[in-house]
Amino acid sequence: MHPLWTTAFQETWDDCRRRYVDFKPVGERLKELHCQARQWDQSESLLQEDHLKTPVIARQFPDYFKRVILPVFSQNEATALALDEFAEAMDQWHLEDPGVETRIPQWLQQLQQQAMHLCKPIQPDFVTLIVSLSLAHLYRSIPAAKPETPAGATQSGVCPVCGLPPHFAALVETEGYRQMECWLCGEHWPFTRLECPYCGEHHPEKLGYFTVEKMEVCRIHFCHSCQAYLKVFDTRSLALKDPCLWVMHLATLICDDLAAAEGYHPGSEMEWHQWMVME
Numbered sequence: 001m002h003p004l005w006t007t008a009f010q011e012t013w014d015d016c017r018r019r020y021v022d023f024k025p026v027g028e029r030l031k032e033l034h035c036q037a038r039q040w041d042q043s044e045s046l047l048q049e050d051h052l053k054t055p056v057i058a059r060q061f062p063d064y065f066k067r068v069i070l071p072v073f074s075q076n077e078a079t080a081l082a083l084d085e086f087a088e089a090m091d092q093w094h095l096e097d098p099g100v101e102t103r104i105p106q107w108l109q110q111l112q113q114q115a116m117h118l119c120k121p122i123q124p125d126f127v128t129l130i131v132s133l134s135l136a137h138l139y140r141s142i143p144a145a146k147p148e149t150p151a152g153a154t155q156s157g158v159c160p161v162c163g164l165p166p167h168f169a170a171l172v173e174t175e176g177y178r179q180m181e182c183w184l185c186g187e188h189w190p191f192t193r194l195e196c197p198y199c200g201e202h203h204p205e206k207l208g209y210f211t212v213e214k215m216e217v218c219r220i221h222f223c224h225s226c227q228a229y230l231k232v233f234d235t236r237s238l239a240l241k242d243p244c245l246w247v248m249h250l251a252t253l254i255c256d257d258l259a260a261a262e263g264y265h266p267g268s269e270m271e272w273h274q275w276m277v278m279e
């Protein structure tokens with residue numbers, strides 16, 4: 001398992017902060033989250049976790065949410081109130097582990113619907129952000145939470161460990177081969193640049209990419225056959241040795257917005273966008 005925030009978290013953060021003016025409000029929250037999450041890693045609740053019991057995630061999630069997410073993202077009164085209600089409502093939900101077989105994107109959708117229904121208006125994008133960050137951290141911190149490798153996960157368009165389709169990748173080494181990274185468990189695996197990881201399309205005229213001005217490091221690789229996109233970071237031009245792709249992803253959410261505006265959907269089925277509630 002790769003940690004959620006690689007050792008290059010700070011360097012990647014500094015780099016994104018320098019490049020992208022809009023990263024400031026999100027960046028500040030991320031930094032706090034990084035500190036808070038590290039404390040939680042060393043907390044009693046994890047040490048006492050009985051690794052033989054399942055479901056681990058469902059049991060740890062509300063605690064993690066209250067102790068790590070809530071303090072960081074309650075930066076204004078309205079958000080604090082909405083998150084409090086969200087956390088309180090969570091106690092009433094019968095959360096089950098969002099294993100690969102229960103499909104995380106669908107699980108997230110259910111959570112969003114419950115949140116919209118039960119709480120003060122809380123943006124779905126914001127729910128995606130806070131819940132996906134929590135899940136990524138929990139899966140990587142608790143060994144027992146590691147998903148079983150599902151049968152049929154041999155095709156490399158999905159993560160070989162947990163079977164989820166990727167949301168981002170990096171172009172690495174001088175040859176620029178494409179290295180996928182699982183947003184959930186952090187696994188890396190190589191995948192050819194000339195094929196759509198989601199539908200297997202490999203005709204060059206069906207595949208392409210675009211970039212956004214001043215964000216050329218982030219390429220939106222799209223496929224005309226399935227209309228899906230994958231974010232690919234050309235990290236070769238960066239001075240960072242092991243850039244933290246999660247940070248780069250959150251610093252370039254505007255690319256996700258533009259991909260949606262162009263009619264593409266995320267091949268990961270995870271809708272991360274600029275979230276209004278952060279304003």
Ligand SMILES: [Zn+2]
Binds near residue numbers: 163164182184187
């Ligand atoms: Zn994975």
Ligand SMILES: [Zn+2]
Binds near residue numbers: 196197199226227228
């Ligand atoms: Zn495709």
